[in-house]
Amino acid sequence: MANPFKPTAGMTPPVLVGRTDDIEDFSYALDDGVGAPGRLMYLTGARGVGKTVMLNALGDIARKRDWLVIDETAEAGFINRLIDALHEDDKSHLSSLTMPTASISIPGAPISASVNLGGAQFAPPAERTLDFRRAMSAKLDKLERKHRGILITLDEVQASSIAEIRSLATAVQHLIREQRNIAFIFAGLPSMVENVINDDVLTFLRRAERKHLGDVPLDAVRQAFADTVTANGKHADDEVLSMLARATNGYPFMIQLVGYWAWRASETGPTADAGEITVDAAERGIAQAKLKLGDMVHGPAIDGLSAMARAYLLAMAQDDGPSATSVIAKRLERDQIYANVYRTQLIKEDIIYQSSYGHVDFKLPYLRDYLREHGAFHQMRRTIAGLTD
Ligand SMILES: Nc1ncnc2c1ncn2[C@@H]1O[C@H](COP(=O)(O)OP(=O)(O)OP(=O)(O)O)[C@@H](O)[C@H]1O
Ligand SMILES: [Mg+2]
Structure with missing residues (x-):
């Protein structure tokens, strides 16, 4: 049986724990029509809290409504890549329609974002900004006839890309004023996003809806473990489920790490073929998950x-x-x-x-x-x- 847990950055988990309200808010904003406040949104939170997978989930909400969704990471040259995506003839439209809801295919993400450009800022020439606006308008002319819109998600927002973010946001602001059917969501670490929000040119972004993602409730984590384990053909009793949930502290990345390593541990040792996650397997899994958390989250977080x-x-x-x-x-x-x-x-x-x-x-x-x-x-x-x- 394949391991259902996904302890990999940007990978959609088997159960997205504790984010229903945020997803509903966004659904509401899309259905509410042009100008709804929730169509301009930013997501912040610590590493591994689930910003990227939330962008995926919100993208899926828009795709379900037949919107064109373009996902980008805020690395040098993203305005050009957005323009290319808009110019791509209706191929992108078709692929977004056929994408299964649970899919996580975001082109180009997640690339390590901590590339330090040493203060050098990539400033797109003004005409690229205009090109972007034109490309958006042209695409929207076609889409809006069928009541479709465009969602742009921008992940890994960072200080070094502020010049380009200015261009993008300025264009978005114009499109909002023109009452176009669009939505824009950006995500990044709290301090990074703050730099962008506090940029003098981008004051309108301060009015964007802010979702500060944090820990999720332990009972929801426990339920997610129960559902995922059962749905994938294994069993874990109450004590084990509680152990696993407690070990996560409600930290989303840890849900996947604990789940993954406990599942794996259950496939070695004396009860390997019984389809049971025993207390012993849970203990070994939790120990391994803690080690991995250090390598994957603590190390990089501290280095930064x-x-x-x-x-x-x-x-x-x-x-x-x-x-x-x-x-x-x-x-x-x-x-x-x-x-x-x-x-x-x-x-x-x-x-x-x-x-x-x-x-x-x-x-x-x-x-x-x-x-x-x-x-x-x-x-x-x-x-x-x-x-x-
Ligand atoms: N709500 C959630 N429920 C269960 N698992 C989650 C949830 N959110 C995120 N995860 C899992 O946590 C891990 C990290 O998620 P993600 O890469 O989206 O975090 P991030 O906030 O974008 O981190 P970074 O700041 O490093 O980019 C992934 O393995 C993902 O499957
Ligand atoms: Mg991310």
């Missing part, structure tokens, strides 16, 4: 931080539970105002949260364990001594 933000996390990891921000500042040998800059940054990125007044705790599950297991934790004092930022 400044040295001081990393030091802040390492200082937190010395506590077994919530950390007092005053104590963290002391460990960092900095005053509290200085340390708070990093506290704020980490909260914004959904990596930590304020657990009570003057206290912070980890939000990404198992990050504390990860930090402790990695050498840097033990070298913390040395690291801090060498900090220059």
Whole structure:
């Protein structure tokens, strides 16, 4: 039996847990007609929270309504790629119609987005912006006759692509003013999206509907495990289902990792052929899932931080539970105002949260364990001594 869980970035999971309301909001906005606020939307949240798969799901909603959906990632040259997609004769229309609902084929996604262009910004010439507007208008002229529209999704929004995002958003703004049948959704990490939203040229994007994706409820996770396991020909009893759900902490990527590795573990060991996920298999699966989470999420998340933000996390990891921000500042040998800059940054990125007044705790599950297991934790004092930022 094939493993039904999908612990891969951008892969649509067997059950999209806890996102029904967001999907319904978008369906409503499409049915509500031109100018509905939910047609302009942005998705943010931590790595692995499910931004890309939400874009896929929202794209499917539009496809079901016979809309043309164009998915792009915000990497240099995307305006040109959008224009190409619009010019492609009705091929794209046909392929979008035949795409099964559960499909995840987004051309070009998800490509690693952390390419640093060293501040160099790719600015499309003004006529490309105009070309894009014209291409959209021409396509809409045809589609709107049949009450169809165009949805553009832009994933991996990042600071380095702001010049192009400006062009795209300006064109979208015009099309909205002209009451065209369009929708635009963009997604990225919180700080990235914030840069875009706060851009002076793009003030109208501030009115876009914001969905900050977060953890999903554990009972929904448990139900998803129960449904997926049963639907795919295995069995797990209540205790096992609860163990699996608890181990995810409601963090979407962890749902797939725990599911995948527990399923796999159930295919080795003494009860391998009984179609049963035993407590033992669940334990082995959860242990493996934690390791993978470190490689796939914690490592990259930490690499993307400044040295001081990393030091802040390492200082937190010395506590077994919530950390007092005053104590963290002391460990960092900095005053509290200085340390708070990093506290704020980490909260914004959904990596930590304020657990009570003057206290912070980890939000990404198992990050504390990860930090402790990695050498840097033990070298913390040395690291801090060498900090220059
Ligand atoms: N609501 C959900 N229910 C179950 N699994 C989910 C859910 N959302 C996401 N996943 C799973 O989590 C993993 C990460 O999802 P996705 O790649 O969409 O995250 P992301 O927010 O785009 O991450 P990144 O910031 O790294 O691009 C995938 O394996 C996906 O199947
Ligand atoms: Mg993504």
